[in-house]
Each structure stands twice: as structure tokens, then as C-alpha cells.
Amino acid sequence: MAMDEGFVELRGIASRYGSTQVLNDINLSIAKGEFVALLGSSGCGKTTLLRLLAGFQTASAGEVMVRRRNMTAEPPHKRGMALVFQSYALWPHMTVAQNIGYGLKLRGAPRSKIAERVSAMQALLGLQGLEARKPSALSGGQRQRVALGRALAIDPEILLLDEPLSNLDARIRLTVRHELRALQKRLGITAVHVTHDREEAMVMADRIVILDAGRIAQAGTPEEVYNRPASAFVAAFMGAENVVPLSGTVDGEAFVIAEGPVNAAGSVALMARPLSTGSVEARFRPEAARLAPAGDVMAPGTGITFRGEVLAVSYPGGHWRHVVRLGDREIMADADRAFAPGDAVAVHVPAEALFLFSSPHQAAGSTNSRAMTSGKVSA
Amino acid sequence: MMRNISFGGGAWSTLWWIPRGIIFGLLAFFIFGPLFNLVLWTVAEKWYFPHSLPLQYGFSYWEKVFAPRGGAIESLTNSLIVAVLTVVVSLLLAIPTGYALARLKLPFRSLILLAFLIPQAFPNLTVYVNIARIFYEIGLNGTVPGVVLVHVSHGLVYAVWIATAAFSAVDPELEQAARNIGAAPMRAFFDVTLPLAAPGLMASAIFVFLESLDEFTGSYFVGAPDVNMLPLLLYTAGSGGNYQIASITALLLLVPSLIFMMVVERFLKADVLSKVGH
Numbered sequence: 281m282a283m284d285e286g287f288v289e290l291r292g293i294a295s296r297y298g299s300t301q302v303l304n305d306i307n308l309s310i311a312k313g314e315f316v317a318l319l320g321s322s323g324c325g326k327t328t329l330l331r332l333l334a335g336f337q338t339a340s341a342g343e344v345m346v347r348r349r350n351m352t353a354e355p356p357h358k359r360g361m362a363l364v365f366q367s368y369a370l371w372p373h374m375t376v377a378q379n380i381g382y383g384l385k386l387r388g389a390p391r392s393k394i395a396e397r398v399s400a401m402q403a404l405l406g407l408q409g410l411e412a413r414k415p416s417a418l419s420g421g422q423r424q425r426v427a428l429g430r431a432l433a434i435d436p437e438i439l440l441l442d443e444p445l446s447n448l449d450a451r452i453r454l455t456v457r458h459e460l461r462a463l464q465k466r467l468g469i470t471a472v473h474v475t476h477d478r479e480e481a482m483v484m485a486d487r488i489v490i491l492d493a494g495r496i497a498q499a500g501t502p503e504e505v506y507n508r509p510a511s512a513f514v515a516a517f518m519g520a521e522n523v524v525p526l527s528g529t530v531d532g533e534a535f536v537i538a539e540g541p542v543n544a545a546g547s548v549a550l551m552a553r554p555l556s557t558g559s560v561e562a563r564f565r566p567e568a569a570r571l572a573p574a575g576d577v578m579a580p581g582t583g584i585t586f587r588g589e590v591l592a593v594s595y596p597g598g599h600w601r602h603v604v605r606l607g608d609r610e611i612m613a614d615a616d617r618a619f620a621p622g623d624a625v626a627v628h629v630p631a632e633a634l635f636l637f638s639s640p641h642q643a644a645g646s647t648n649s650r651a652m653t654s655g656k657v658s659a
Numbered sequence: 660m661m662r663n664i665s666f667g668g669g670a671w672s673t674l675w676w677i678p679r680g681i682i683f684g685l686l687a688f689f690i691f692g693p694l695f696n697l698v699l700w701t702v703a704e705k706w707y708f709p710h711s712l713p714l715q716y717g718f719s720y721w722e723k724v725f726a727p728r729g730g731a732i733e734s735l736t737n738s739l740i741v742a743v744l745t746v747v748v749s750l751l752l753a754i755p756t757g758y759a760l761a762r763l764k765l766p767f768r769s770l771i772l773l774a775f776l777i778p779q780a781f782p783n784l785t786v787y788v789n790i791a792r793i794f795y796e797i798g799l800n801g802t803v804p805g806v807v808l809v810h811v812s813h814g815l816v817y818a819v820w821i822a823t824a825a826f827s828a829v830d831p832e833l834e835q836a837a838r839n840i841g842a843a844p845m846r847a848f849f850d851v852t853l854p855l856a857a858p859g860l861m862a863s864a865i866f867v868f869l870e871s872l873d874e875f876t877g878s879y880f881v882g883a884p885d886v887n888m889l890p891l892l893l894y895t896a897g898s899g900g901n902y903q904i905a906s907i908t909a910l911l912l913l914v915p916s917l918i919f920m921m922v923v924e925r926f927l928k929a930d931v932l933s934k935v936g937h
Binding site for chain 2: 335355356363369372431434
């Protein structure tokens with residue numbers, strides 16, 4: 281593994297479109313055979329980064345290295361990276377076989393070898409019998425596989441995937457995820473996959489790189505970004521959408537949360553988090569919360585307990601989802617049983633599922649502080 | 660109740676053919692009436708007022724037109740040679756121009772597109788008299804290349820505009836996909852973009868061909884009397900009161916138009932047409 285470290289390396293990549301900075305200070309090292317997902321909402325620069333890797337866009341600063349060779353100025357056709365386009369970009373005037381075989385034809389492979397490789401790709405991707413069809417006569421799933429076959433036929437060292445699953449319908453998408461991942465592992469290809477689908481990234485990738493406004497917000501294994509989000513943005517993006525402002529003090533290896541208007545005092549281990557004494561933003565997922573009738577004695581261990589009132593309850597499947605009012609804000613919390621609207625409840629969030637972030641500028645700009653202010657005014 | 664409705668519908672549909680028939684009949688008359696008259700003239704040996712049909716039919720005028728001294732064969736050959744050369748030169752210019760206008764971020768793009776319209780924006784006569792004067796000085800007057808150049812300047816607006824539209828209609832990602840898989844820029848262009856733009860380019864070629872075929876003013880000033888073209892023959896015959904020869908020439912000019920209609924209908928896709936001039 282160590283030898284393959286830094287197979288693909290991005291150093292200080294920046295990109296601007298007109299006066300807008302699309303990418304900023306991107307540093308990323310990808311190992312050989314690694315599956316990396318670039319995750320972010322639309323406009324975060326993930327597609328720009330992929331196109332930059334493929335050579336369709338030039339960086340305004342920084343370097344793209346592959347095997348320690350500087351690729352920054354190489355034209356797209358000399359990069360040896362195969363891109364699967366979101367639109368698939370299959371050539372409508374060529375048959376399936378011609379589409380898949382085109383890369384080899386460019387490399388001057390003999391006809392027999394091309395035919396052999398094309399049928400191998402067809403067998404690999406389940407496209408047997410379709411070689412004479414034009415792309416317009418294929419289903420969405422088949423097109424996607426032809427696009428993949430065309431990319432894989434040239435035996436690329438690096439496979440770039442630009443939301444290749446987003447045009448498939450939901451049920452096919454789930455199976456294709458696993459197929460694609462299994463294929464990538466089997467062939468040992470290094471893959472960079474752009475997606476805005478958190479679950480897709482979690483299921484497929486070895487490592488997730490979360491982009492926010494052109495910068496890397498966090499890079500880590502799915503488990504790391506899910507359980508130890510580095511910033512409020514990452515936490516929110518990974519589904520921890522409940523936000524409660526708290527305040528507390530750093531006390532040795534623990535962060536002691538002061539009793540507030542909606543919460544009891546509590547304490548969580550610091551675990552090397554860069555928290556400082558003062559106000560913090562607490563985030564947690566609905567499924568991480570535990571609901572109990574108010575006044576019930578919970579054996580909470582570490583963590584925090586909020587006091588609230590159930591506003592609404594619904595059953596999305598598997599558990600009951602409650603909208604709970606905590607003071608002047610609302611959160612979501614799941615429970616195995618339904619609480620009736622109007623019930624006073626205690627919401628407990630265990631320490632390991634409670635994400636705390638020091639509020640950057642105390643009250644500056646964040647939505648929650650505004651909610652607080654308006655709440656106070658109306659109250 | 661049901662029976663009533665279906666009966667009413669039936670009555671309506673049995674009567675519907677009457678207004679439809681009248682409309683289509685009138686339409687057919689206005690389109691095919693003059694054409695029929697034209698065809699009739701080509702085979703009329705004797706036809707004068709007040710007779711509504713020719714008094715005598717025959718092919719003697721066809722023989723006259725296609726006789727070696729009738730000049731029709733020479734004019735037809737000249738017209739076809741000039742038209743084909745015009746198409747070739749126009750496309751050679753329009754393909755790179757259209758591609759550049761469709762794909763590259765050019766400053767003053769719409770101004771450049773508009774510039775190709777300029778030869779059409781001024782009275783033809785003024786333009787071609789001046790061209791004839793210049794061509795005369797450099798020895799291009801009365802030569803096939805001279806006439807071709809005039810026709811190219813005239814046809815380029817169609818060629819460039821339609822080529823631009825044809826290239827715009829090709830998704831740039833298709834070309835990028837070829838580049839990504841290992842094709843150098845030229846290779847990607849010839850393997851992907853050009854074949855996909857071909858129907859549009861074909862249509863522009865046909866436009867230019869037809870424009871060249873019945874272009875009169877330029878051919879007259881630059882070509883005649885050394886290079887005689889079909890429209891010139893038509894003009895001479897028509898102004899001499901020889902309706903038979905004029906009709907036969909007109910019919911000859913009509914054939915490519917009809918073929919053109921059928922080809923365009925087959926090749927030109929709506930998405931290309933919608934991008935013309937953008």
C-alpha cells in the first residue's frame with residue numbers, strides 16, 4: 281500500500297470561472313486501486329475537479345500528478361483516464377460494438393483483438409447480443425453499461441465517474457452501485473466518483489471527500505465522515521440536521537455542557553475535538569436521539585438531554601418520527617413507539633452521536649442564531 | 660344515448676371531407692396549376708389565344724434545346740460544374756467557420772454571423788457590377804472560377820449559418836468522450852463531430868447548390884458571354900417570347916429543387932433548424 285500511496289496527487293489545485301473561484305487549495309492524494317467519492321451539493325466544484333482531472337479544464341493554480349508525473353498540461357487524450365459521463369455521451373452514429381471498441385481502434389489494435397475485447401466487455405457488463413444496436417435503441421441501464429464498457433475497454437488506470445448513476449431509476453441504481461463497486465475492486469482500477477448522493481458515496485467509496493464551496497471540507501472513510509464530521513457543514517451534509525445552540529466549558533479531557541433553557545447539564549469526552557469554551561453548535565441525527573416521557577428517569581450515561589414537547593408524529597417506516605419543539609426551535613427525533621402531539625418528552629442524545637462545533641463567530645450569520653433572535657423577539 | 664353520439668360523430672365525419680376537399684383542392688390548384696401550365700408549354704408545338712389548350716403537341720422544342728447548337732447542354736454543364744464547385748468551396752470554408760462559431764468563445768460572434776449576410780444586404784446589381792469590374796482587372800471575368808467565387812460569396816451565408824447550427828446541435832460531450840478515450844482533437848472531429856453534423860452540412864450544401872443553380876445577376880455580369888449558365892438561357896428564351904424553350908429550361912431548373920425538398924425533409928432535423936442563426 282505504501283508504495284502505491286500518492287498514485288494520483290492533486291497539489292494546491294485552484295480553478296476560477298471568470299471572477300468566481302470554483303476550486304480553492306485542493307490537496308488530495310489517491311492510492312492505487314482506491315475508490316474515492318467526491319461528494320457535495322451542486323455548485324461545490326466536484327464536477328469541475330473531475331473535469332480538471334480528465335483535462336477538460338485547466339487549473340488556475342496547482343498540479344495534477346499521476347505516478348509522480350506532472351499531468352497538469354497534458355491534453356485529455358494523453359492522460360489515460362477514462363471518464364464515464366453523466367449523460368453517458370454515447371456516439372449515436374455508432375453501434376454498441378463500435379462505441380466500446382473505439383478506444384482500441386484509436387490505439388491501432390487489430391480488428392480481431394478489438395472484437396475479442398468488445399465481446400469480453402459485453403460479457404462482463406451483461407450486454408451480450410446488443411453489439412449491433414445503436415444507443416438510441418437501448419434502455420437507460422444498458423446505455424450506462426455501454427458507457428462503462430467503453431471506458432473500461434481501454435484498460436484505464438484511472439476511472440472517472442461523473443454521477444453515472446443519476447440518470448438511472450431508483451431500483452436499478454441500487455444494484456448498479458454494488459456491481460460497479462465489485463467490478464472496480466475486481467479490476468483493481470483507481471476510481472474517482474462524483475456524486476451528490478450521500479448514501480451512494482457511503483456504499484461505494486473507500487474514502488469520501490466532501491467538498492464545500494470549492495474546498496475540501498473533510499476527507500475520510502465513510503465511517504469517519506459519518507461518525508466524526510469535521511465541521512458543522514459536514515455533519516449537516518451527513519444527515520445531522522438537528523441543530524441546537526449550547527454553551528459549555530472545556531475541562532481537561534471533557535467538554536462540560538452548561539444547563540440551558542431546554543437542556544440539562546451534561547458532559548462529553550473531548551476526544552481531540554477543537555472545542556473552546558463558549559457557545560457551541562450541537563448537531564445530531566433524528567435516529568440518534570432517544571425519546572422518553574418527561575420525568576422518566578433515564579440512565580443516560582454521557583451525552584445530553586433536552587426537554588421538549590411533541591408537535592407532530594409520522595411513520596416513515598421502521599420507526600416513528602417526531603417533530604419535537606425545544607424552546608423556540610424544532611428538531612426531529614425517532615422512537616420505537618409513537619408519542620402523542622402535546623406530550624412532554626425528554627430527548628437524549630448519547631455522547632458518541634452528538635456533534636459539537638465551536639460557533640465560529642459566536643452569533644455571526646448562521647441560521648440558528650437568527651432563529652434564536654427572532655424567537656426572542658416574538659416571545 | 661350512446662348511439663346518438665356515435666351517429667352524430669359519424670354524420671360529421673362523413674361531411675367533413677367537403678370543406679377539407681375544397682381547401683386541398685384550392686391549394687393543389689395554386690401549387691400545381693402553374694406547374695401544369697409549364698409542363699404543357701414544354702410540349703406545345705402550337706398554342707395561341709383564345710385556345711385554352713395547345714393545338715398541337717410534340718417534342719420538337721426539346722430536340723431544339725438539346726441540339727448541340729441549342730446551347731442547353733453547354734449551359735447545363737456549366738451550371739452544374741459551377742454549382743458543384745461552389746458547394747465544395749463553400750463547405751471547405753463553412754465547416755471550419757461553423758465549427759469555430761459553434762464551439763469557440765469568439766468575441767463579436769453574432770457580428771461575424773451577421774457579416775455573412777452583407778452580400779445579400781445590398782442590391783445585387785450594384786455589388787455584382789463592381790465585382791465584375793474588379794474581376795475584369797484581375798482576369799477572372801468570364802471564367803468558371805470567377806463565377807464560382809461570386810456564387811460562393813452569395814451562398815456562404817447559408818453554408819455558414821446552417822453549418823454553425825449543425826455543429827451547435829452536436830453535444831460537445833460527445834467530442835469530449837472521444838478525446839477522453841484517446842482521440843487527438845482532429846481525430847475526434849472527424850470521427851464524431853463531423854459525422855454527426857453531416858445531415859446539417861448536407862442541407863447547407865443543397866441550399867448552396869440550388870442558390871448557385873438559379874443565381875442570375877452575378878452569373879450574367881461575371882460569366883456572360885464566355886460562361887453561359889442555365890438561368891441566362893431561360894432569360895434569353897423568355898425575353899424572346901419563346902415560351903417553349905423557357906419552360907423546358909425552367910423545368911430543368913425545377914428538378915434539383917424537387918430532389919432538394921425530399922432530401923431536406925429526410926436529413927434536416929428540427930433541432931438543427933431551430934439553431935440556425937443562433
